[in-house]
C-alpha cells in the first residue's frame with residue numbers, strides 16, 4: 001500500500017465574500033415538466049438490508065477489515081486502494097491554460113419533452129419489435145415503456161447475440177444497462193432447461209459493478225426485463241450487508257443472474273460453500289463501468305474473479321469513458337477478437353451538448369458561501385429542482401451536508417460511511433423526489449440513474465477526467481437538459497487542462513452579500529467539531545495523494561490550513577501520529593499530531 005493510501009480523499013469548502021455572479025443558475029429556464037411515467041418501482045430484488053458496520057479508530061477511520069472484505073467503492077472512499085493518483089491529465093488532451101473571462105450566457109432555453117428529451121438523439125430508429133429477441137423479453141421491454149432502442153442498444157444487441165465479446169462506449173444516461181442485460185437474458189433463456197431447473201442452479205450471468213447503488217439498480221432493471229421469464233431470477237451481493245445473510249438468501253433462493261460488487265463477490269468465492277461451483281456455470285460476464293472497476297487496487301480482485309469463471313464465456317464491458325487501461329483489460333478479460341463499439345462519434349464530445357457546463361475558480365474560503373448562493377438561486381428558479389453535489393471524500397461530504405442542512409436547505413447525504421440501509425433509503429427517495437439536494441461522495445458518480453437531475457455541482461478537483469464526466473452524467477440523461485458546475489480553488493485550476501476539449505466555460509464568481517456570508521459562517525460554526533476534524537483529515541489525505549497538489553508537502557499543509565480556516569477553525573485539528581505516518585506526513589512542519 002502506498003504512503004498516501006490510507007486516508008480519505010477530500011474536497012474543499014468555505015465561506016466569505018465574492019464578486020459578481022451573473023446568474024449562472026439564474027439562467028435556468030423552464031421548470032421541468034414532470035414525466036408522465038411513474039417512478040421506477042421499488043426493487044423487489046433480493047437485497048439484504050442488514051448493516052455490517054466497520055470498527056473505526058475515530059475520525060477518518062482506519063478500517064479494520066481486510067481489504068478483500070470491501071467492495072470497490074468503499075475502497076475508493078477510504079483511499080485504501082486508491083493508488084491511482086489524481087493527476088488531472090486526460091489522455092491526448094491539450095495542456096494550454098484556460099482563458100480567463102466573463103461567464104458566457106449559456107443557452108438554457110432548450111426544454112426537454114416527455115419522450116425523448118431535447119432532441120431524442122439518444123434513441124435510434126429501430127424498434128425492439130424489429131429485433132431478434134424472444135416474445136417474453138419483448139413483452140417485458142414494452143411493459144417497461146421502451147419502444148425504440150437507444151443507439152448503444154441498437155449497435156450492440158446484434159453483436160452480443162452473435163456471441164461476440166463486446167467493449168462498448170456510449171455517453172452517460174443512454175441505456176447501457178439494458179444494452180447488456182437484454183441480450184444476456186436472451187442467452188440465458190436459450191440455455192437448456194436442465195441447467196435452469198436445478199435445485200441450486202449455476203450462476204449463468206455475472207454482472208460486476210463498482211458501487212452498491214449501481215448493483216442494486218442493475219438488478220432492478222434486470223427484474224423488469226425478467227418479468228415474463230419466470231424461471232430466471234436475479235440476486236445482488238454487495239458490501240455493507242452481512243455475508244451470512246447473503247449466504248442464507250442465496251441458499252434459499254439461488255438465482256442464475258448475480259449482480260455484485262467485486263470485494264463482496266471475492267468474499268463469497270473464498271467463504272461461501274458451493275459458490276465457486278455455481279460460478280463455473282457463468283456464460284456471460286459483464287463488467288459495468290469497467291474503468292472504475294479496474295482502478296488499481298481492484299484489479300487483483302477482478303483477476304481473481306475472472307479466474308473463477310469459465311474461460312469459455314462471453315464478456316461485455318460497458319462504460320461512458322474508455323481510457324487506455326480498459327482497452328488493456330481485454331488481455332485478461334476478453335477474447336482477442338472482441339468488438340469495440342463506440343457510439344460516441346469522432347470529434348463529438350464525451351459529454352452531452354444539452355448539458356451546460358461551467359467552472360468557477362474561487363478562493364477556498366468562499367466556497368461554502370458560493371455553494372449556498374448558487375443553490376438558493378437554483379431552488380428559487382426551479383420548483384422541481386433536483387441537485388447533486390459531489391464532494392471529494394465521504395467525510396467532506398458529511399461536512400458539506402451538515403453545513404447546508406444548518407442553512408435549512410432540503411439536504412440528503414450519501415457516502416460510504418453511511419449504513420447500507422440508510423444509503424438505500426436516501427437513494428430511493430432521491431430517485432422518486434423533486435425539491436431535494438443530494439450531497440454525495442463518488443458512490444453516486446457512476447451509473448446511478450436518478451431521473452431529472454437539474455444541476456450537478458462538483459466541489460473540489462475530481463479524481464480524474466473520467467470521474468468528472470461520469471459525475472456530470474447524472475444530469476442530462478435520456479436527452480434531457482441539465483447543468484453542471486465545477487467549483488475549484490485557484491490551485492486546482494490545473495485540472496481544467498484535462499477537460500479542455502469539453503464545452504465548459506467559466507462562470508464569474510457571484511457576489512455574496514455580507515449578511516449571507518454571516519449566515520453561512522454561523523452555520524459553519526454550528527457544525528460539530530468532530531465532523532470538522534474528520535473532514536480536515538480526509539481533505540489532507542485526498543490532496544496528499546494528488547500528484548499535482550500533494551507533491552510539495554509544505555504547500556499542502558498551508559492549503560490544508562486554509563481549508564481548516566474555512567471551517568471557522570483558528571487552529572487546524574491534530575491528526576493521530578499513526579495516520580500521519582501512513583500518509584508520509586509525519587515530519588512535515590505545520591501539522592499537529594496526537
Ligand SMILES: Nc1ncnc2c1ncn2[C@@H]1O[C@H](COP(=O)(O)OP(=O)(O)OP(=O)(O)O)[C@@H](O)[C@H]1O
Pocket residue numbers: 145146147148149150153170171172173174175176177178319320446447448449473474477478
Ligand atoms: N430503449 C429505451 N427507451 C427509453 N428509455 C430507456 C431505454 N433504455 C433504457 N432506458 C432508460 O434510460 C435511462 C438511462 O439508462 P442507463 O442508466 O442504463 O444509462 P447508462 O448509459 O448506463 O448511463 P451511465 O453511463 O450513467 O451508467 C434509464 O432510466 C433506463 O430505464
